[in-house]
Amino acid sequence: MNVTIVDYQSGNISSVINSFTEVAKGKVNLEVTSDIKKIKSSDKIVLPGQGSFKSCVDSLNSINGLVETLKEFAITNKKPLLGICVGLQMFADVGYEEAETEGLGWIPGKVSRIDNQKGKFKLPHIGWNEIEIQKESKIFKDIKNKSHMYFVHSFEFIPEDPSVISATTDYSSKIVCAVERDNLFGTQFHPEKSDKIGLKVIDNFLKL
Amino acid sequence: MLKNRIIPCLDVKNGRVVKGINFVELKDAGDPVEQAKIYSDGGADEICFLDITASNENRETIIDIVRKTAKECFVPLTVGGGVRTIQNITDLLLAGADKVSINTAAVKDVSFVKEASKKFGSQCIVVAIDAKKVSDNKWEVFTHGGRNKTGIDAVEFAKQVETNGAGEILLTSMDRDGTKSGYDVELLKVITDKTNIPVIASGGVGTLDHLYDGIVKGGASAVLAASIFHYGEHKIKDAKEYLNSKNVSVRL
Numbered sequence: 001m002n003v004t005i006v007d008y009q010s011g012n013i014s015s016v017i018n019s020f021t022e023v024a025k026g027k028v029n030l031e032v033t034s035d036i037k038k039i040k041s042s043d044k045i046v047l048p049g050q051g052s053f054k055s056c057v058d059s060l061n062s063i064n065g066l067v068e069t070l071k072e073f074a075i076t077n078k079k080p081l082l083g084i085c086v087g088l089q090m091f092a093d094v095g096y097e098e099a100e101t102e103g104l105g106w107i108p109g110k111v112s113r114i115d116n117q118k119g120k121f122k123l124p125h126i127g128w129n130e131i132e133i134q135k136e137s138k139i140f141k142d143i144k145n146k147s148h149m150y151f152v153h154s155f156e157f158i159p160e161d162p163s164v165i166s167a168t169t170d171y172s173s174k175i176v177c178a179v180e181r182d183n184l185f186g187t188q189f190h191p192e193k194s195d196k197i198g199l200k201v202i203d204n205f206l207k208l
Numbered sequence: 209m210l211k212n213r214i215i216p217c218l219d220v221k222n223g224r225v226v227k228g229i230n231f232v233e234l235k236d237a238g239d240p241v242e243q244a245k246i247y248s249d250g251g252a253d254e255i256c257f258l259d260i261t262a263s264n265e266n267r268e269t270i271i272d273i274v275r276k277t278a279k280e281c282f283v284p285l286t287v288g289g290g291v292r293t294i295q296n297i298t299d300l301l302l303a304g305a306d307k308v309s310i311n312t313a314a315v316k317d318v319s320f321v322k323e324a325s326k327k328f329g330s331q332c333i334v335v336a337i338d339a340k341k342v343s344d345n346k347w348e349v350f351t352h353g354g355r356n357k358t359g360i361d362a363v364e365f366a367k368q369v370e371t372n373g374a375g376e377i378l379l380t381s382m383d384r385d386g387t388k389s390g391y392d393v394e395l396l397k398v399i400t401d402k403t404n405i406p407v408i409a410s411g412g413v414g415t416l417d418h419l420y421d422g423i424v425k426g427g428a429s430a431v432l433a434a435s436i437f438h439y440g441e442h443k444i445k446d447a448k449e450y451l452n453s454k455n456v457s458v459r460l
Binding site: 011012014015018019021022050051052055116119122123124125126127128129130148150151152153154170171192193194195196198199 | 209210211212213248253278279282283284301302303304305306328329330331332375376404405406429430459
């Protein structure tokens with residue numbers, strides 16, 4: 001199996017590479033690239049994302065043909081794609097970090113700043129928080145409800161259709177922290193930094 | 209509910225751990241990679257390396273350590289010490305650090321924090337503030353391990369780094385550092401009240417109760433400690449179980 005981690009200069013993806021490499025060892029052929037041809041021929045895609053919504057969307061758009069290729073892969077051909085952090089957020093129609101920015105529009109919804117109740121909750125939401133599993137998800141196979149995952153973000157994805165939500169976490173309100181729709185997966189938390197339990201999420205995705 | 213983090217810190221000098229864990233099973237007590245792995249396996253919520261190498265020529269050493277550690281530890285890794293340029297940050301992040309902590313360079317020019325957070329995102333920029341009490345309810349920022357007085361008010365500076373995009377503050381009391389007499393809870397309280405970003409408490413931990421004080425009385429989101437975890441005095445697990453028994457929520 002060929003799995004591609006999309007490297008579109010979206011900031012620091014070393015940890016994503018390290019964790020996927022660890023889990024993929026001897027099982028999966030892992031590529032880290034923005035090469036359109038290689039992306040097209042892979043079986044699964046990982047779309048990481050760090051920094052702001054706007055900077056990530058701008059970086060994706062700066063690579064000729066990348067957005068179209070990803071859309072064809074995930075939406076038209078319905079092949080498995082996992083978005084992590086801003087990688088998930090970009091599934092939305094629109095994001096409001098830095099400036100109003102159009103997203104990929106794959107899952108209707110928006111990305112807004114977490115309502116921290118006038119400073120009652122510190123932002124960014126940094127650290128380990130429990131996930132509350134909302135529906136059966138292939139990437140949560142053998143993962144217990146209330147498992148701890150590592151978060152670092154100030155913005156949240158609010159999908160229009162709540163049925164895509166596969167997990168939430170409690171931080172000032174129920175924040176969407178994982179979505180699943182058919183072949184499309186996303187986590188707001190960082191499985192690559194969530195110790196053994198996070199590696200299990202990665203393993204589940206690789207085993208799909 | 210968001211858990212309070214316990215962060216063991218390893219001081220690294222010329223590639224070797226200073227005051228490391230003295231476990232018998234260790235092959236090499238001075239190897240930072242092996243020590244980090246022990247902490248990570250033991251339930252550390254994050255690992256911090258502080259490079260205290262005096263010379264600037266040895267940057268490659270810490271980068272190599274980060275690279276090796278990041279391949280074995282799958283919890284967040286913060287690296288500080290001698291981070292002065294955008295290139296320094298790039299090198300550490302590429303090697304596998306998740307966050308870098310900036311100290312002197314932020315004090316010299318706070319716009320460096322802005323530049324760094326704009327380039328890499330606030331999530332990976334920690335500003336380390338070393339503060340010393342100068343009079344009642346007044347703390348000043350010091351640099352160079354507490355030797356250099358800057359005249360900058362610590363509370364004002366904390367607010368300033370927040371405005372400039374820091375994602376977290378690593379607050380060390382220079383009065384308490386190395387004393388094992390507990391965090392400066394007053395200092396912590398005032399900074400956690402006046403800022404809206406997470407604050408990591410540092411400097412002075414001697415007992416598990418001090419960790420409790422940092423979180424509950426000081427309002428810290430995370431507690432950093434070095435020596436109590438060294439020499440196997442306390443394990444990370446003991447610290448977490450202790451805090452949990454006192455109703456402080458931690459990741460068990």
